[in-house]
Amino acid sequence: MSQIQLHADAALNAMADAALMPADIDGVATAVETPQQIAHYLGITPSWVDGTSVGGCSFMIHVRHAAAAIASGLCRTVLITHGESGRSRVGAPPRSVPPSSLAGQFEQPFGPMGPPSLFPIPVLRYMKAYGVTHEQLAMVSVVQREWAAKNPRATFRTPITVDEVLNSRMIAYPLRLLQCCLVTDGGGALILTAGERAADFPQKPVYVLGTGESVETPMVSQMEDFTSSRAFRVAGPTAFRAAGITHADVDHLMIYDAFAHLPLYGLEDLGFVPRGEAGRFIEARNTAPGGKLPLNTNGGGLSYMHSGMYGMYALQESVRQMRGIAPAQIEGAKISVCHGVGGMFAASGTVVFGNQRP
Amino acid sequence: MPDSVRARPQPTPETQHFWDGTRQHELRLQRCDACGRIYFPPRPFCPACASRSVTVFAASGKAVLHSYVIHHRPVSGFTPPYAIAVVELAEGPRMMTNIVDCAQTPEALQLDMPLEVVFEKLDDEITLALFRPMKG
Numbered sequence: 001m002s003q004i005q006l007h008a009d010a011a012l013n014a015m016a017d018a019a020l021m022p023a024d025i026d027g028v029a030t031a032v033e034t035p036q037q038i039a040h041y042l043g044i045t046p047s048w049v050d051g052t053s054v055g056g057c058s059f060m061i062h063v064r065h066a067a068a069a070i071a072s073g074l075c076r077t078v079l080i081t082h083g084e085s086g087r088s089r090v091g092a093p094p095r096s097v098p099p100s101s102l103a104g105q106f107e108q109p110f111g112p113m114g115p116p117s118l119f120p121i122p123v124l125r126y127m128k129a130y131g132v133t134h135e136q137l138a139m140v141s142v143v144q145r146e147w148a149a150k151n152p153r154a155t156f157r158t159p160i161t162v163d164e165v166l167n168s169r170m171i172a173y174p175l176r177l178l179q180c181c182l183v184t185d186g187g188g189a190l191i192l193t194a195g196e197r198a199a200d201f202p203q204k205p206v207y208v209l210g211t212g213e214s215v216e217t218p219m220v221s222q223m224e225d226f227t228s229s230r231a232f233r234v235a236g237p238t239a240f241r242a243a244g245i246t247h248a249d250v251d252h253l254m255i256y257d258a259f260a261h262l263p264l265y266g267l268e269d270l271g272f273v274p275r276g277e278a279g280r281f282i283e284a285r286n287t288a289p290g291g292k293l294p295l296n297t298n299g300g301g302l303s304y305m306h307s308g309m310y311g312m313y314a315l316q317e318s319v320r321q322m323r324g325i326a327p328a329q330i331e332g333a334k335i336s337v338c339h340g341v342g343g344m345f346a347a348s349g350t351v352v353f354g355n356q357r358p
Numbered sequence: 359m360p361d362s363v364r365a366r367p368q369p370t371p372e373t374q375h376f377w378d379g380t381r382q383h384e385l386r387l388q389r390c391d392a393c394g395r396i397y398f399p400p401r402p403f404c405p406a407c408a409s410r411s412v413t414v415f416a417a418s419g420k421a422v423l424h425s426y427v428i429h430h431r432p433v434s435g436f437t438p439p440y441a442i443a444v445v446e447l448a449e450g451p452r453m454m455t456n457i458v459d460c461a462q463t464p465e466a467l468q469l470d471m472p473l474e475v476v477f478e479k480l481d482d483e484i485t486l487a488l489f490r491p492m493k494g
Binding site: 097098099100102104105106107108109110111112113116117118120121122123124125128169170171172173174175219220221222226 | 426454
C-alpha cells in the first residue's frame with residue numbers, strides 16, 4: 001500500500017470497530033500527510049483539524065488536542081490517522097534536511113545520516129553521569145524481546161541475550177543493531193468522542209484521563225541536558241497532574257523506544273525511578289513479564305515494529321490493554337500511561353488512559 | 359573534485375557572520391548586551407531575554423568533549439568509523455563537530471577531554487569548525 005492508503009486502511013478498520021461512517025466524523029488529526037489529504041481521501045467534512053507533525057509523538061498530541069476540542073464543543077467525533085511506508089517507501093514523501101535550516105548548517109555537515117546517528121549522541125554522557133553500563137543498556141532490548149515473544153504480530157520474537165545484543169553489528173557506538181528500532185511499514189487510527197457517549201459504541205470504552213505535550217529543540221546537539229529530556233519532563237508530569245494519578249496507580253506503561261536508551265530517559269523523566277536508576281531498575285527485571293511495571297508489552301519499536309514514527313502503535317497497545325484484549329494482557333489493568341518522543345528528543349506527548357468511567 | 363562530499367551548510371542572513379568568521383579562522387559567538395547570555399546557534403536576538411541588542415565576539419576556541427557516537431555506516435564525505443561529537447565551548451554553548459588528529463575509538467575519545475578548534479575548508483565560502491585534542 002502507498003503511505004496514504006496505510007492511513008486509510010487503519011481509518012477504515014477504526015470506523016468499523018466503532019460502527020461509524022465517514023459522515024459521522026467531524027474532526028481529523030494526522031501527521032506528515034495533511035488533514036486535507038486525509039479528509040479528502042476518506043470523504044470527511046471536518047469542523048476541526050489538527051496537522052501537528054512533530055515526529056513520532058504527534059499522535060499523543062493529537063489525542064490531547066482532540067480531547068480539548070471535544071470538551072469545548074468544536075467537534076464531536078475525531079479520527080486520528082497514521083500511515084507510514086517506513087521500509088518500502090511506497091508513496092512516501094522524500095526526507096531531507098534543508099541546508100539553510102539550523103540543523104542543515106550546524107549538524108548535517110558533521111556526518112549524521114538519520115536517527116541512528118543522532119538520537120544516541122547523548123547516551124555516553126548519560127552513562128558517564130550515572131555509571132550505566134553497556135550490559136544495562138543491552139538488558140532493555142533483552143526484556144522487550146521477552147514481551148515480543150508473546151505478540152503474534154511482532155517482527156522478532158526469538159529470545160536474545162545480553163551477549164547477543166553486545167555482539168550485534170555496531171551501528172553508532174555505543175548502540176548496536178539490536179539496540180536500534182526496526183524499520184517497517186504500518187499504520188494505525190484512533191476515534192475519540194465524549195465520554196458521555198460511551199454507551200452508544202460497541203467496544204469497551206477507554207477514557208483519556210490526562211495528557212501532556214512539549215517540545216525542546218530540532219537539534220540533538222542543543223539539548224539543555226544530555227541526561228534528560230526537557231520535553232519529557234514537561235509532558236509527563238503534566239499528564240499525571242491532569243489525570244490525578246500517582247506512579248503507584250500505573251498498571252501498564254508504554255515508553256516509545258526508538259532506541260534502547262529511550263526507556264531509561266522515560267522512566268526517570270516521568271518520575272518512576274530516581275535520576276540515574278533506570279538502568280538498574282530494568283536490569284532487576286521490574287519491567288519484564290512478571291515485573292511490577294510492565295513496559296512496552298508489545299515488544300516495542302525494538303522488536304515489534306517501527307515505521308519511523310511509532311507513537312500510534314504505542315497508543316494502540318495501551319488501548320488494547322485497557323480493553324483487556326492485548327496478547328500480553330496485564331491482568332486487571334486499569335491505568336495505562338502512554339509516553340512518546342518526537343524527533344531526537346525534540347518533542348514529547350503523554351496520554352494517561354483508564355478503563356473506569358472517571 | 360571528490361566524488362563524495364560532506365553536506366554543505368547554506369548560510370542565511372542571521373548566520374552569515376558565523377560563516378564569515380570560520381572562513382577567517384575565527385570561531386564567533388554572540389553575547390546579549392542586556393543580560394550577558396552567550397548562546398548558539400546564531401540569532402540576531404537573545405533567546406533568554408529577547409533583547410535585539412547582541413554583540414558578535416571571537417570565542418577562545420577551547421572546548422571539552424561532551425558526548426559523541428562513533429558512526430559505523432557510510433555517509434557521503436566520511437569514512438567509517440568516525441565520531442559525530444558534541445563539544446562544550448569554554449564560553450558555555452555546545453556545538454556539533456568532528457574530532458580530528460585523534461583515533462576514532464572509545465579509548466581515544468574520552469568525555470571531558472580538552473579540545474581546541476581547527477578550521478577545515480570545504481570550499482571558497484564555507485569553512486567548518488572542527489576540534490582536536492589540546493596539545494600538552
